[in-house]
Amino acid sequence: MNPIPLSDRQKKIAEIVRRSGPITGTEIAGELGLTRAALRSDLAILTMGGILDARPRVGYFYTGKSTLGMLVEELSSITIEDIMSVPIVVSASKSAYDAVVTMFLEDVGTLFVVDGKGCLFGVISRKDLLKASLSQGADLHNLPLAMVMTGLSKIVLSKPHEPAAAAARRLIEREVDCLPVVLPFDEKKGKWKLVGRVSKTNMTRLLAELAEGKGGTYHS
């Protein structure tokens, strides 16, 4: 895949305006040794793309966005559902030891604790289990999951149709590796059906794929 970025001349113009703006079209043409007319289409592209802005009798100025307007647009159309993974779950009746085994078998850093109907009950991380296993005399076989997990009331939930970037922000702010993706199950009882997980791994993969020009696969 061969991306077609701004032309070299368009980049030069953006750079001149960033450095010297506000600047008139004639002045830009002067710096480049070209006529004003020769720049007309480049300036139109840069302006309509939101990279430059123009004001009458002032000239062109740099919006500070570079190609970011489009990037923001592109990113905001990718939802959590587009990138989420299948959640790995353990039943609330299991022990901390069972959780460790599941975590190694599935090679994930976060498990979701669910009730019999697949509703979210808690979250348990590698860090929780490492802490538990180090507590003096802790026998993980006899340690109920509920004693080490983070309970539902302290968990930030995400919904499938929210932007992926909102989940990225939440992962950073809450300092967790993974968020549960849920849909309402019984709103009166505050029960949520677990439908996915969205993690820093999903975000890292998304970034790698966008950089490789594969973002289009997220919009079918």
Add this chain to the structure above:
Amino acid sequence: MNPIPLSDRQKKIAEIVRRSGPITGTEIAGELGLTRAALRSDLAILTMGGILDARPRVGYFYTGKSTLGMLVEELSSITIEDIMSVPIVVSASKSAYDAVVTMFLEDVGTLFVVDGKGCLFGVISRKDLLKASLSQGADLHNLPLAMVMTGLSKIVLSKPHEPAAAAARRLIEREVDCLPVVLPFDEKKGKWKLVGRVSKTNMTRLLAELAEGKGGTYHS
């Protein structure tokens, strides 16, 4: 921050071409109930932006890139150095127990093991320590770090000036949470100075900030 995306008409045109391309300008105008002349500047923008391509006697076709060309361009200019964090290190002479304590104190998931000169010697993760702490009879106080860490020969290194997206791809492919960022120290002896760490957390933060239009802060 208020991104300026493609206009609605430009999006409509791109969508028509994606669905029905190759298609002539006149046919596109027909679908939109407009004249060919009215579309001239929109088609120029979409073509020069790399979203559409045109071939004589064939018409317009969709490149499949949407605004991705520009996104790829934007991302490729962000380097590992722009987003990396300070590495948290432990000395090679410490025990696994010391590593756990450092990990909890610093609240990181990966520690780097270094020699007296700050050169990289190994990497140790929460997963390594959880495994060690569960091994029957393991006494973490008397377990040397070298017994649980991943040694230098098996670690993927990253350099500060590589694109951030290359590190994202490596994190995914090697299934690790964090990579050491190094500079050559003594190439003959295969020694590398540890200068940073780049993790899935850095990638998640970068994605969140790009989506919020803060990418410009990465290019000063």
